[in-house]
Amino acid sequence: MTKKIVSPVNSLKGEIKIPGDKSISHRAVMFGAIADGKTTIEGFLPGEDCLSTISCFQKLGVQIEQNGDQVTVYGNGWDGLKEATDILDVGNSGTTTRLMMGILATRPFHSVVIGDASIAKRPMARVTVPLKEMGAKIDGRGEGNYTPLAVRGGMTKGITYNSPVASAQVKSAILLAGLQSEGVTTVTEPHKSRDHTERMLKAFGVELEENETTVSVRGGQVLKGQKVVVPGDISSAAFFLVAGAIVPNSEVKMLNVGVNETRIGIIDVLTQMGAKLTISNERVINEEKMADLTICTSSLKGIEIGGEIIPRLIDEIPVIAVLATQANGTTVIKDAEELKVKETNRIDTVVGQLKKLGANIEATEDGMIIHGPTQLTGGNVDSFGDHRIGMAMAIAGCIANGKIEIEDVEAIDVSYPTFFQHLQKLV
Numbered sequence: 105m106t107k108k109i110v111s112p113v114n115s116l117k118g119e120i121k122i123p124g125d126k127s128i129s130h131r132a133v134m135f136g137a138i139a140d141g142k143t144t145i146e147g148f149l150p151g152e153d154c155l156s157t158i159s160c161f162q163k164l165g166v167q168i169e170q171n172g173d174q175v176t177v178y179g180n181g182w183d184g185l186k187e188a189t190d191i192l193d194v195g196n197s198g199t200t201t202r203l204m205m206g207i208l209a210t211r212p213f214h215s216v217v218i219g220d221a222s223i224a225k226r227p228m229a230r231v232t233v234p235l236k237e238m239g240a241k242i243d244g245r246g247e248g249n250y251t252p253l254a255v256r257g258g259m260t261k262g263i264t265y266n267s268p269v270a271s272a273q274v275k276s277a278i279l280l281a282g283l284q285s286e287g288v289t290t291v292t293e294p295h296k297s298r299d300h301t302e303r304m305l306k307a308f309g310v311e312l313e314e315n316e317t318t319v320s321v322r323g324g325q326v327l328k329g330q331k332v333v334v335p336g337d338i339s340s341a342a343f344f345l346v347a348g349a350i351v352p353n354s355e356v357k358m359l360n361v362g363v364n365e366t367r368i369g370i371i372d373v374l375t376q377m378g379a380k381l382t383i384s385n386e387r388v389i390n391e392e393k394m395a396d397l398t399i400c401t402s403s404l405k406g407i408e409i410g411g412e413i414i415p416r417l418i419d420e421i422p423v424i425a426v427l428a429t430q431a432n433g434t435t436v437i438k439d440a441e442e443l444k445v446k447e448t449n450r451i452d453t454v455v456g457q458l459k460k461l462g463a464n465i466e467a468t469e470d471g472m473i474i475h476g477p478t479q480l481t482g483g484n485v486d487s488f489g490d491h492r493i494g495m496a497m498a499i500a501g502c503i504a505n506g507k508i509e510i511e512d513v514e515a516i517d518v519s520y521p522t523f524f525q526h527l528q529k530l531v
């Protein structure tokens with residue numbers, strides 16, 4: 105396992121091009137794989153998670169060529185997917201696992217899905233239960249809740265499903281299965297989660313009906329190969345948005361960042377906390393909005409974060425916690441129980457590691473409470489194999505009064521392989 109030492113910095117200045125959106129990169133490969141004809145992807149994220157998606161679909165018989173951020177997928181429709189002779193290894197990627205389960209649920213063959221030690225702890229019943237209700241045969245540890253999962257897909261029927269969680273992975277898995285099921289499939293969620301699946305399916309020629317937190321799809325529709333341009337990942341930009349706001353004398357510009365309404369909770373939070381943030385050059389490509397974001401050192405105040413905003417910033421909470429340690433007053437993060445079932449229990453890992461650096465932070469049942477501002481200190485912290493914890497700690501290291509040693513930093517390659525190069529460029 106690799107360690108990294110991060111030293112405090114005096115200022116962050118300059119411009120970076122944020123790598124491709126992870127959610128959109130996964131979907132572009134998968135939708136290209138089930139579409140008729142060629143799909144080209146520009147700005148693909150060559151992070152470990154998205155590479156796992158490519159390797160799984162290659163094992164399912166789809167020809168896919170990847171060269172850096174350029175990918176070509178030679179789709180042959182749903183029937184182009186063939187029974188794999190090997191297990192499908194999703195690595196560390198929850199998105200690969202759950203969306204691919206939705207695709208495999210309708211394929212008339214046997215598949216085995218496995219991942220790393222973190223994936224083995226993440227709940228899969230949230231997709232396997234509705235997919236079984238549609239007619240797929242799925243088994244796995246804990247009554248089909250944990251990997252390894254065995255799937256035998258087949259004739260599936262559309263369902264009307266009320267999801268207990270606001271999860272784009274659950275919504276997407278069911279809609280993907282619905283595309284090959286008899287009748288109409290409808291998913292309703294408690295709050296609207298990221299809608300990249302809906303937008304990209306439309307770009308691939310699928311008709312959907314959408315109404316606030318409900319989406320319906322009719323079975324039997326065909327996807328047509330497309331040219332996909334992937335915007336930069338706002339979840340990756342979030343680390344430098346926070347860094348630019350809390351490191352003294354800073355001005356950081358991030359180019360080509362995806363600013364889809366269902367993803368910009370971090371922008372709302374920064375704005376409410378008083379950050380100096382400018383959005384420029386807004387445009388729409390492939391149904392997805394992107395823009396350039398500029399952030400400057402800011403005087404911040406604590407706020408309350410909860411309710412419908414949570415799914416719009418769920419992956420940004422580890423770095424929002426770092427931000428809150430520098431704000432005046434108390435920040436309360438609530439309604440975020442979902443943090444417990446990510447790559448780590450992110451309530452425990454964020455609170456535990458920030459406490460080691462002197463933060464005034466406590467865990468609650470559904471989030472955390474942070475009192476600021478505090479001067480963070482140097483120390484030894486661990487990512488516990490969670491990319492977002494590793495990067496959040498590195499940003500904390502920029503403003504600490506001593507060096508921070510981070511254990512297990514290679515986890516960062518999952519979503520942002522060039523993270524430390526970008527940090528170095530701005531120092």
Ligand SMILES: O=C(O)C1=C[C@@H](OP(=O)(O)O)[C@@H](O)[C@H](O)C1
Pocket residue numbers: 126127128199270271272273274276297298418419442
């Ligand atoms: O659909 C997606 O691409 C994702 C959805 C979210 O997970 P949930 O669906 O579990 O909320 C998010 O945390 C994850 O990083 C990516």
Ligand SMILES: C=C(OP(=O)(O)O)C(=O)O
Pocket residue numbers: 153196197198199200419446447492519
């Ligand atoms: C939770 C995450 O991803 P996934 O669910 O795909 O593992 C993440 O990237 O923070």
